[in-house]
Amino acid sequence: MTRASASPAEPRSAAPAFPGPLPAALAATSEPPVMEARRWIEGKSFPAERPLLNLSQAAPVDPPPEGLRRAIAEAALNDPQAHLYGPVLGLPALREDVAARWSRDYSGEIRPEDVAVTAGCNQAFCAMLATLAGPGDAILLPVPWYFNHKMWCDMMGIEARPLPCDADLNPDLAAAEARMDGVTAIVLITPNNPTGAEYPAGLVEAFAALARRHGAALMLDETYRDFDSRDAAPHALFSDPEWRETLVHLYSFSKAYRLTGHRVGLAIAHPARLAQAEKFLDSVQICAGQLGQIAALHGLRHLDDFVTGQRDEILARRAVVRDSFRQALPDWELMGCGAYFAYIRHPFAEDAETLCKALVDEQSLLILPGTMFCPQGDPLGPQSFRVAFANADADGLRDALARLADFSAGRARR
Incomplete structure (x- = not known):
C-alpha cells in the first residue's frame, strides 16, 4: 500500500512581535493553509498499525521518471x-x-x-x-x-x-x-x-x-x-x-x-x-x-506515454473514491471528485477545522477543512473537507474511507 508521508514540518516557536507597522493588506491575508495543516502533525507520532495518511496537499511526492x-x-x-x-x-x-x-x-x-x-x-x-x-x-x-x-x-x-x-x-x-x-x-x-x-x-x-x-x-x-x-x-x-x-x-x-x-x-x-x-x-x-x-x-x-499512464492511474483512483464512498460513508456527501481531489460534506454539528484536527489524533488522517476554501461566514466551509487523493493508491484510498467511517461511527456513539 502506498501511503503519503508527512512533509517535514517547519520548526515552530512562538511568533515574535513584528518589528514595526505591518501593511494592513498583508496583515489581513490568511496564513498559508498547507503550512497551517502541517503544524497539526508537528511533533506527533502515529501508531505503526495506523501510520499517517497525508491527503492534504495536491502535489506528487514521487520523483520524476x-x-x-x-x-x-x-x-x-x-x-x-x-x-x-x-x-x-x-x-x-x-x-x-x-x-x-x-x-x-x-x-x-x-x-x-x-x-x-x-x-x-x-x-x-x-x-x-x-x-x-x-x-x-x-x-x-x-x-x-x-x-x-x-x-x-x-x-x-x-x-x-x-x-x-x-x-x-x-x-x-x-x-x-x-x-x-x-x-x-x-x-x-x-x-x-x-x-x-x-x-x-x-x-x-x-x-x-x-x-x-x-x-x-x-x-x-x-x-x-x-x-x-x-x-x-x-x-x-x-x-x-x-x-x-x-x-x-x-x-x-x-x-x-x-x-x-x-x-x-x-x-x-x-x-x-x-x-x-x-x-x-x-x-x-x-x-x-x-x-x-x-x-x-x-x-x-x-x-507522452508516461503522462498517459499517470492520467490512467489518477482516473482509477477517482473511480475508487466514487465507487466506494456511498457504501463507506452513507451519511456523508461526495460533492465533487476529479483530477487530484474529492470535495466532501460531513454530517456533524462540529466545524470542519475542529474535525480535521480530531482526525489527525484519532485516525492519523490529514485533510483540509472547507473553511480554507470559502469566505468567512459561508455555511459550506465548516461543513466540508478537501481530500487530495493523488498520493494514495487504491488500497490507501479505501483505508482513508475506512478511517473516515470509523471516525463517523465513533462520533455517532458519543
Whole structure:
C-alpha cells in the first residue's frame, strides 16, 4: 500500500512581535493553509498499525521518471547556459513546443509569442493578474476557491468577489452576470481545485462570452488538464481567432512530470499582455529556473506515454473514491471528485477545522477543512473537507474511507 508521508514540518516557536507597522493588506491575508495543516502533525507520532495518511496537499511526492532526472543531470553537468539567467518569458524552444502542442490539443492557433514560462503556475497567476487588476478592482472567484488566488488578491488590495456554484459545483453563470460591476477578470479552474469538478465546455465558453461582453478577461487555470477524464479538448476557446482579446490560460508542469520543486508553469495570452507581465516577472524572479525549463521541454518531447499512464492511474483512483464512498460513508456527501481531489460534506454539528484536527489524533488522517476554501461566514466551509487523493493508491484510498467511517461511527456513539 502506498501511503503519503508527512512533509517535514517547519520548526515552530512562538511568533515574535513584528518589528514595526505591518501593511494592513498583508496583515489581513490568511496564513498559508498547507503550512497551517502541517503544524497539526508537528511533533506527533502515529501508531505503526495506523501510520499517517497525508491527503492534504495536491502535489506528487514521487520523483520524476529516471529519464527526466537524467536529462536534468546532463544539463546541469554539460550545459553552462543552464546555470545562467535566461529570457524572462522563457526558453524559446520551450515556448515553441508549448505553442505547437497546445495548438494541436485545442485545435487552435497559438504562437510562441503567446507563451510565457513562469516559476510555477502560482507565479503565472500573480503576473497575469498584475495586468488585469489593481487596488479597488474586483475579480470573480468561484466558491470554494483556491486559497492562494484569494491570498494574492488580498495582499494586492484586489476584491476577490465570491461567485456561488451550483449543486454540481459548477460556477453559476447567472450569478456571475449579476456580479460583474467593477470586475476586470473572471477566474475559473478546471478540473477544479479544490472540488475536482470538470466544467462543461459550454459553460467555460459561456463565461468567456460573459467576460467579453463586459470588457473583462477570462483567466482559465488548467493546471490539472492532463487528468481531465474527457478525451476531447475540454473547450474550444482557442479555436476562436479572437481568443487573445479575452482569454488568459494558465498551466503547470509540476503535476504531469513531477516537477513541483523545479517550479515551472506558463501563461498563454496576448503578446502585448505578456510584455506587461514581463515587468512583473523581471522584478520577482527574472526567469523560471533553466533546469526546470529544460526538464519541461524534455517531458513534452519524450514523456507522452508516461503522462498517459499517470492520467490512467489518477482516473482509477477517482473511480475508487466514487465507487466506494456511498457504501463507506452513507451519511456523508461526495460533492465533487476529479483530477487530484474529492470535495466532501460531513454530517456533524462540529466545524470542519475542529474535525480535521480530531482526525489527525484519532485516525492519523490529514485533510483540509472547507473553511480554507470559502469566505468567512459561508455555511459550506465548516461543513466540508478537501481530500487530495493523488498520493494514495487504491488500497490507501479505501483505508482513508475506512478511517473516515470509523471516525463517523465513533462520533455517532458519543
